[in-house]
Amino acid sequence: MKNGNLLFIRQGQGKSATGKPLPVITITRKDGDSHRFTLADRGAYTGVIASWLHTREPAKKESTTVKRKRRTKKQKKEPEAKQGDYLVGTDENVLVLNRTYANRSNAERAAKMQWERLQRGVASFSLQLAEGRADLYTEMPVKVSGFKQPIDDAEWTITTLTHTVSPDNGFTTSLELEVKIDDFEME
Incomplete structure (x- = not known):
């Protein structure tokens, strides 16, 4: 919700609902009280498989024609196969989604979304800021400095933003960050 509107934003892209890039904010090591960096095993899954089963038959149209008209030949649309699997990534060590989807396009969309989710979770970085930052919100791109080079x-x-007000610490902000999907090469 922003300004009374419900926003639909694709995760991990750093863009607003209108498609414009969100402003990049910079956080330095001295801004935070504590931090935690985790690197998941990127090779755990090499792909995602989503199964689909097309059970709906197109309704046959009843038509009566009195006179045959010449028509230009149109390319016939290939009928969609009745069932199958859609793979994103490679088939070495795959995550198989346990749901069967109604058609190929739904299976493809689900496999791609799960693959992006796995890729986003490869590296995460948590920061507890010493002073709260009310100007921050989720999906904002962040540039950090003062930490290790990678x-x-x-x-x-x-990805997650928590503002806290307490009598002991005052206004603080904690951040959960994930690396951008297309940006990550770390060993």
Whole structure:
């Protein structure tokens, strides 16, 4: 919700609902009280398979024709296969989605979304800021500095943002960041 509107934004892209890039914010090591970097095993899954089964038959149209008209030949649309699997990635170590989808396009969309979700979760970075930042919101791109070189070089996106007000610490902000999908090469 923003300004009374419900926003639909694709995760991990760093773009607004209108498609414009969100502003990149910079956070330095001195801004935070604590941080945690985790690197998942990227090779755990090499692909995602989604199965589909097309059970709906197109309705046959009843037609009566009195006179035959010449028509230009149109390319016939190939009928969609009745069932199959859609693979994103490679087939070495795949994650098989347990749901069967109604058609190929739904299976393809689900496999791609799960693959992107797996890729986003490869590296994560948590920061507890010493002073709260009310100007931050989720999906904002973040550039960090003052940490190890691979962390500083990566482009991050805010996935979870928590603002806290307490009598002991005042206004603080904690961030959960994930690396951008197309940006990550770390060993």
